[in-house]
Amino acid sequence: MSAIDTLPSLAQVIKNHGLDARKSLGQNFLLDLNLTSKIARMAGDLTQCDVLEIGPGPGGLTRGLLGEGARRVLAIEKDARCIPALAEISEAYDGRLTVIEGDALDINPLEHLTPPIRIAANLPYNVGTELLVRWLTPPEWPPFWQSLTLMFQREVANRIVATTGSKAYGRLGILAQWRCDAQIVMSLPPEAFTPPPKVHSAVVHLNALPEPRYPAKAKLLERCVAMGFNQRRKMLRASLKGLAPDIEDRLIASGIKPTDRAENVELEQFCALARTLE
Ligand code: SAM
Numbered sequence: 554m555s556a557i558d559t560l561p562s563l564a565q566v567i568k569n570h571g572l573d574a575r576k577s578l579g580q581n582f583l584l585d586l587n588l589t590s591k592i593a594r595m596a597g598d599l600t601q602c603d604v605l606e607i608g609p610g611p612g613g614l615t616r617g618l619l620g621e622g623a624r625r626v627l628a629i630e631k632d633a634r635c636i637p638a639l640a641e642i643s644e645a646y647d648g649r650l651t652v653i654e655g656d657a658l659d660i661n662p663l664e665h666l667t668p669p670i671r672i673a674a675n676l677p678y679n680v681g682t683e684l685l686v687r688w689l690t691p692p693e694w695p696p697f698w699q700s701l702t703l704m705f706q707r708e709v710a711n712r713i714v715a716t717t718g719s720k721a722y723g724r725l726g727i728l729a730q731w732r733c734d735a736q737i738v739m740s741l742p743p744e745a746f747t748p749p750p751k752v753h754s755a756v757v758h759l760n761a762l763p764e765p766r767y768p769a770k771a772k773l774l775e776r777c778v779a780m781g782f783n784q785r786r787k788m789l790r791a792s793l794k795g796l797a798p799d800i801e802d803r804l805i806a807s808g809i810k811p812t813d814r815a816e817n818v819e820l821e822q823f824c825a826l827a828r829t830l831e
Pocket of ligand 1: 578579580581582583584607608609610611612613614629630631632635655656657658674675676677680
């Protein structure tokens with residue numbers, strides 16, 4: 554029997570290490586190893602990759618990633634109670650798992666990783682959205698990662714893949730689709746988690762494009778989009794007034810009607826507008 558076969562069930566791990574779920578850390582665990590292997594497979598071929606996992610918790614997805622052959626997994630976990638449980642996994646998988654205790658928002662994982670790198674996570678949604686925006690908006694492209702496979706509330710996942718004219722279309726969809734192919738690859742009901750959250754969830758897979766679909770500076774595009782959608786019911790000539798005194802001329806030069814609302818403006822036009830501000 555290999556060491557992997559001697560790892561206890563996730564329910565047992567939670568019991569052994571007293572990992573009762575904490576709301577403050579957004580802990581809704583996946584305890585079904587078939588499901589976590591399936592999510593790991595959604596991340597693509599891991600055999601030649603280092604995988605960065607944020608928020609491994611008791612290690613369900615971590616075991617999936619290692620089982621699918623990840624060359625190495627670097628996991629960042631804020632909850633100190635999980636560290637001994639994760640050490641057992643590291644031992645069973647011959648040290649292919651490295652764990653860092655800390656807040657993923659404060660840690661630069663790059664010094665511990667060798668390309669090619671994929672990222673996979675089941676994270677509390679506020680941390681997930683903040684990290685997603687950071688991963689999507691470095692000044693240079695391509696980024697340090699090849700793909701992101703991330704669990705979100707279904708409503709947030711819908712925003713990431715939303716296109717022009719839909720209610721969910723906004724900052725997240727524009728930033729994601731500007732530089733990535735983004736797809737919802739799995740939907741999960743609340744009962745898939747322990748304890749079950751109030752809402753449905755979905756896994757989004759994003760593949761980094763070799764270059765952005767249209768040229769623009771990330772910071773300027775982010776600003777146009779944030780201002781445009783902050784007051785999404787307003788016409789753009791009003792919501793973007795603070796960007797430049799001659800905003801109407803710039804909108805027209807970008808192929809946008811000053812009376813349009815942000816939700817009707819295509820990604821290509823937002824990029825054109827951002828370029829007028831360089
Ligand atoms: N990946 C595990 C699973 O699927 O069962 C746990 C998922 S649970 C939704 C989120 C995990 O992220 C928890 O283990 C929590 O402690 C951790 N976490 C929350 N905020 C974090 C942060 N800022 N940095 C790193 N980990 C965090």
